[in-house]
Amino acid sequence: MMRSAPKYLVPVALLALACTLVSAYDPSPLQDFCVAINSSTSAGIVCEWKFCKDPKVVTANDFFFPGLQIPGNTANRLGSNVTLVNVDKLPGLNTLGISLARIDFAPYGLNPPHTHPRGTEIIVVAEGTLYVGFVTSNTDNKLFTKVLNKGDVFVFPIGLIHFQFNVGKTNAVAFAGLSSQNPGVITIANAVFGSNPPINPDVLTKAFQVDKNVVNYLQKQFCSDNRN
Structure with missing residues (x-):
């Protein structure tokens, strides 16, 4: 006679399935907002989505992040610094499918070839001149590049290797929007x-x-x- 599975396995299995279903893309909002709280683990399972804070105790600060006017420290080998504002730093981003980054470059600083596995990136240059580009997948490995000046915009499709290089003799600053609350980064x-x-x-x-x-x-x- 077959023994029935322990009762606790059913909710654990359902939770694991839910995590799998939402891991490919950000969850879609089903309400006005879902301010994140750090309690998205159960029975050792970690999900990319986060549980919602009680709307009754949500405040304006849950949708606020200060400090992007402050330059990042570029005193490193690459001469660049990325200040990322994702759901871990701005809980109000939860389920909204976006995040933001400030990228600072010393003269000839480089944001090296990398990918964002969960997000497309769109960049606007605020100061300086950047040489940017991305490479398509292995079907042809085609390189698309452009020199961007102040006010110029460029987009890097989701998952593709891309880079930004300050080709000027002065500091450069860019701001990037990403189509995920937690886009991730893999520096090649x-x-x-x-x-x-x-x-x-x-x-x-x-x-x-x-x-x-x-x-x-x-x-x-x-x-x-x-x-x-």
């Missing part, structure tokens, strides 16, 4: 050469068609960066 060099634990050097040597000493050197550089 960090992910490939700075993974934890490291990817087997034989894999990277063959993938990049370079000497193994080059791979070892790059892994040391990026593993060091990740520990800072």
Whole structure:
């Protein structure tokens, strides 16, 4: 005779299914707002969506974030800094499907090749001159680039590798909107050469068609960066 599953497994399974169904895209709003609270885990399951704060105790501060007028610190190897305002910093973004970022560049600073797995990005230059671009998927790996000046706008389609490079002799500033409350970011060099634990050097040597000493050197550089 078959034993019935423990009763607690049913709600856990339903919760896991719900998390799976909403993980591909941001959840659509079913009410005016759903200010996030940090209680979106149950039975060890973590969801990308967040539970709603009681509307009776929501205040204007739940929809407010100060400080984007403050320049980010670009004193690093890349000469750039991204200040992201996502749902973790602005709870009122929950279920609204958007977020915002300020990107600061020192002269010749770079926001290196990266992707946002859950969001399209649209960027507007506030100060300076940026060389930007993105690469299409492996069907043809076509590169689209443009030099942007103050007031210019450019869009990076969801999931595609893209970058921004300050080609001017002065600081540059850009603001980016993203079509997700938590778009995520994968910086290509960090992910490939700075993974934890490291990817087997034989894999990277063959993938990049370079000497193994080059791979070892790059892994040391990026593993060091990740520990800072």
